Amino acid sequence: MAVKKKSSWRSLMVLCFQDPDNIYSPKKTKKDDGERVITKQKSFLGLSILDISNPSSTTLSEDLSISLAGSDLHVFTQAELRVITQSFSSSNFLGEGGFGPVHKGFIDDKLRPGLKAQPVAVKLLDLDGLQGHREFMTEVMCLGKLKHPNLVKLIGYCCEEAHRLLVYEFMPRGSLESQLFRRCSLPLPWTTRLKIAYEAAKGLQFLHEAEKPVIYRDFKASNILLDSDYTAKLSDFGLAKDGPQGDDTHVSTRVMGTQGYAAPEYIMTGHLTAKSDVYSFGVVLLELLTGRKSVDIARSSRKETLVEWARPMLNDARKLGRIMDPRLEDQYSETGARKAATLAYQCLRYRPKTRPDISTVVSVLQDIKDYKDDIPIGIFTYTVPTKPRREVKETSLQNFDKPRRETKETSLQNFDKTRREVKETSLQNFDKPRNVSTTDNHQKFRAPAHTARNHRITLRNGYNSPMRNEAGGERY
Template sequence: MKEKEKEKEKEKERKAWRPLTANCCSVEEQTVFRNFSRCRPSRSDLSKNIGPLPSFRRLSFSDLSRSSSTSRINEDLAQSFGSDLYDFQLSELRAITHNFSSNFLLGEGGFGRVHKGYIDDNLRQGLKPQPVAVKLLDIEGLQGHREWLAEVIFLGQLRHQNLVKLIGYCCEDEERLLVYEFMPRGSLENHLFKRMSVSLPWGTRLKIATGAAKGLAFLHGAEKPVIYRDFKTSNILLDSDFNAKLSDFGLAKMGPEGSNTHVTTRVMGTYGYAAPEYVSTGHLTTRSDIYSFGVVLLELLTGRRAMDKTRLKSEQNLVDWAKPYLSSSRRLRCIMDPRLAGQYSVKGAKEMALLALQCVSLNPKDRPRMPAIIETLQGLQQLRDMAATCGQWPQSSPKPSAQNAALSSAKREKRRQS
């Protein structure tokens, strides 16, 4: 009888699910999914106990590709974060979003959908009534479970006024959801590039750039530096006072440790924002984020997207197109966002352009550090000179010569006599 029981146990072990590695590649001893739809576990497998995780308190960010049962994940997260993060039930999130109604849809991307919800004072004890944003991650998408877990771990530990606040999460069967504070002004991308939106004033653009820089500086200056890896206008969210907060940490990465100068990883992010040395080598450093920051500065200056396939081929890549204009005040006028209608500080625009030029330098060592960037941007907020008051740059007309003045006077006299 005992032999039969042992045989059954062995059979269970043989049938235990293991991650598939077909069409995958290995980087840093991790399984990285190129074709997630083929490499992912089935939906039913996600709810099974696949294998024990190490204690969450010892869980490093390099362990994010590992899998476990939903009950074990929730147990580990609760043990690590306690009351700092709420473990929501799927039924609760359905209720506050009216069953994820399309009327409450805030946005949709590669990660999945984001819905607005409202938490009342009856939902959870100690949780104040407030609007929230609920993100449903697409488990079958390219980001999936690993990015969901990365976001919980990063935002569960990192708190700063310029990082969006994670309120809680939901890990139930195959569903993976995140609950954030609601940002009423939406993303910087919407304000810069949506035709229906009111143009951002110059002072507000400076405020947003400074706030985003502080968020990035906090990440780079952490005890264990964090490389954001996806700095772009759509990930900069704005509260009611246009304070900038960084969101979406699914691609964030721990920086190099010890004597290492970089992290070697799979190239991920958004084309047009990613640093060229990272794209070509896979070597990731905090300087990679600074390149992306420079691209966003150019977007704030020009009102153009980092990549725009609708434009002429020579103008599609913002960095390549803008670079020749950035070091000359006279040439800079030609690429300033026309929606500003000339209402900006000439000196401030010049300084921001030079700062952007440093940030997008092809040599990573020539890029400034975040504290220096913040200092420069804060100095620009004190400038009050404006380019023009009528929406156009004033055209300088040549002064009339003495001979022309005499002729004009003679003509006026002749007309009076006639």
């Protein structure tokens, strides 16, 4: 069996996102003399299939070093990464990513010259045949060449024997997904959510408007990482693809991504464009507005898919309040919420051409973020009182109770005074006829009984009862 000589190495950046769908099997042809020949097909990275599929090959590491010459990426050894992560201790375990476990580590400034001391996140890729190698190479090439404040920083990698590891800057706040949906997390304030949306859109804009445009293909809440200041950075570029070239309007590829975030036209046809990323951004923006997951099987079938449930209400100001996250109450202005909802609605349109491009999204979010009537961050703002808390409380209660006591005492005094006057007058009128001498005639003697009857009517019907006429007599 004769094997053609391996094709020469080409620039990785040119081909790092090209579609690998038709490169899995080497083509087999027959020579005229019947001898079978295996023609190695070039991978998306310009490497032969046999190179990529051989875990023990050192060619991959050598080619990466050549292509990334001049970059600031560090090539780590397995031994160094064991030191950094304390042998991948379970106490340093951060979580399970889409392509493998992630551990926290710390680079000591004595590890190697020129590498500053810093915390890091080390991702160990679960190599699943060609796909694992491909995603590793895509990640290294993308983050090795593209630098932006809203893209997570790749510090280095390890490509040793069958092991593939990536070393990133450590993001202490974790992912947007955990901040939004984890039960023990404090609810993100309105202004923080706008900040995250704006910065994530800026990262996406950088990819779409790069010299060689890149389609992210996996924009979702779990891939947006947050630093200590809640600065948003995009991570996990294993599924990234080159954008359409020349007169092409889209890239045809296998459907990959995450349920609930992928654009409908991409799912149905496999046609990928920058507008596919815009749709995914609209889903994340909707999660920020509602505080709900893109897909939540714990909810009823009508509310299980966030887009299907919320989209009809995004463009209706009267219904918008039904879908807004109740934890944001009194934190946002009506105008700001309406503008953000309208933007999400536009990003989630069915027809890709009717969606805004990412630069428009960034511009609109900038306006919303800078809207002056919006209420500032509430939960993260703390004002130090000028007096001790107990003293302030006692003073407030004293000031509150003082007028109440004064008002109450004045009212009781006036009320008692009136009652005494009325009672004395009534008793005087009642007692006066009884002082008449017994020598008076019978008519005068019966006056007290008649007066007592009037008094009973007065007590029964009230002092100013309508049962009494103007002359003080009885009404029947």
